Amino acid sequence: MTGPLHGVRVIELVGQGPGPYGAMILADLGADVIAVERPEVAARVQRTRLATNPMMRGKRSIALDLKSAGDIATLLELTDRADVFVDPFRPGVCERLGIGPDEVCRRNERMIYGRMTGWGQEGPLAHTAGHDIDYISLSGALHLIGSAGQPPTPPINLLGDFAGGGLVLAMGVASALVERFTSGKGQVIDAAMVDGAAMILGPFFSASTSGFWGERGTNHIDGGAHFYNVYETADHKWISVGAIEPQFYAELIDRLGVAQDALLSADKQNDRALWVAAKVRMAQVFAERTRQQWEEIFEGSDACFAPVLSPSEVASHPHTAARGTVVTINGVVQAQAAPRFSRTAANAGVPCHSGEHSVDDIMSSWS
Template sequence: MGPLAGLRIIEVAGIGPGPFAAMLLADMGADVIRIERPGGSMFANQTELDFLNRGKRCICIDLKKEGGVALVQQLIASADGFIEGFRPGVLEKYTLGPDDCLRANPRLVYGRMTGFGQDGPLSNRAGHDINYIAIAGALHPMGRAGEKPAIPLNLVGDFGGGGMLLAFGMVCALLEAKGSGKGQVVDAAMVDGASLLMTSLFSAWQTGYWGERGTNMIDGGAPFYEVYQTRDGGFMAVGALESQFYQVFVERLGLADELPNQYDMAQWPAMKERIAEVFLQHDRDHWEAHFADCDACVTPVLSMDEVKDHPHNRARNSIVVKDGVWQPRTAPRFSRTDGGEPASAVPSGHDTMAILAELGVADEYQRELLANGVVMGE
């Protein structure tokens, strides 16, 4: 199932963006084999909640023991793609760098996920999402006027600019390899990806359309693109940017004859205060129902626990329940080769013996590998 069915991807287990990229490929039907180190999974007792590993098979290999690297090399020789997320040079020490792997498998697409990239003065420095988006220019514009930048979880660097871009790069290179017969390295850096996500804002800044943090139309500066608190402590999201939607919005609030021109920026702070006063008069459920039948671009701000029960999400089956827990469905959707519901995540080493058998490893040697701690699992 899925448009990537028939492709095999080997993933060296890591955290965050690498596993997310591999998850996206698995969601689309690729056979993703995750190489886990012994004791490496943080979800040992709650495998069903390890959503980033859904749909993957797992073999547990200790690269530091004799025979471990050889097994990984065998897996790579059988694969279309390979994903790793170590600092530059780490896998080269194990003879698992791009040169070694492409020599053994010339069609291999070798995906490298890092924060700062494979070269440059920061390439070997430690960092996290907040650091990558900071130097990418993505952190500075976020937040309220007069306040410090707001941290956007780790969605911009790790997942949007990192894992998503790596998955896109892998698919591009895999497609190219089908024609050329040659693999290549995909250098996915979160700094590059976060900067790419800022493309339109970099344009807006240089044209003078974008001002300082928290004073613009889509960063909380405008009263018609804002989050407002309700009487019960809930919140409503307002995105009435276009004039026709704004008109419906203020009419439903009873403020059409009171508020000044939508684009009178000098009046935006006062307009916000007045709109906030109105929203505080009723609970969130009231406002959700009040705006439900019109194009005012007003929606409730749902908690993570509420998402699965929203009527629209239920109608599209956007959140699926599997193994007693709920998680997002695969996306995007396809009319003919849709991936459907995600497959379950499996415990570390769940497929070790089956994968060894696929590689043609003799039963006696399998037992020897287990006894020596080179592999672990079932």
């Protein structure tokens, strides 16, 4: 046995980012995930090459034509044997195909039917198109991200697609599996990225409305302060500092050799009137040495310092190397599964190609 979800059977209709990511997390946690791909997509795969798509890791994959009555019947037979179904389409699509929650859950009352959308199953925007940037815009999250006096900065598609989407979907599935032990019944999960992003925003709703949180880029942990920021080094690389607490800030300026600097002294840390000038001064200091030199100066310190690594550098850093934070699978670096479990280890599995497996093999293994 490996992974806390070992024995859980998942049918995933392959869609865009958040659905496959959520199903990947389930596979990392030990679930047996069957990714159902369109035949035309599976036919384009170059099977002479090793599979490297992290979204397909630890999964098996079959090709089914959802416009074919025969393939729909096959899919329904699989759902009769499954625990979880992942629907990545807009509201109503699966219903029109004859594989909506009413039909699937009627046939299998223990089914956990996860629906992954941007806007959710209801509401004025439920049937309209969108992407991560739109969902985090409506959630209030995008408004808070960026520099003072500048437009909001899209944080690639981490916040909506992955954190507020796939991760929330996986959390919902795991929660419904736990509840099923008591009730013996499945349920439908409406996982909407706009909701997930808003949930992750958490305390910033009250902080913004109460006046505790100021305009974008002027606060102590959004780039407004000199002690919580990123700075360029002499070799045009970057470092980060997050010395919020006074004892950590004291160590930061001590290691920098600027404890007596009028702008950066410990007693002026939280003087907001000085923050803009203090950022300029700190940038000047960090620009005097290379990133490696600063790493050596701050090694073993509590100054809340870290180098800003590119994804290709993560594997070689002493800390991430010691923890195995990333792994190389089929020649491609990927993040290892998280979190860590003491008995039932999660694991980043080997990816498969779309449509690599046969329906007969899946049916046999799920008999």
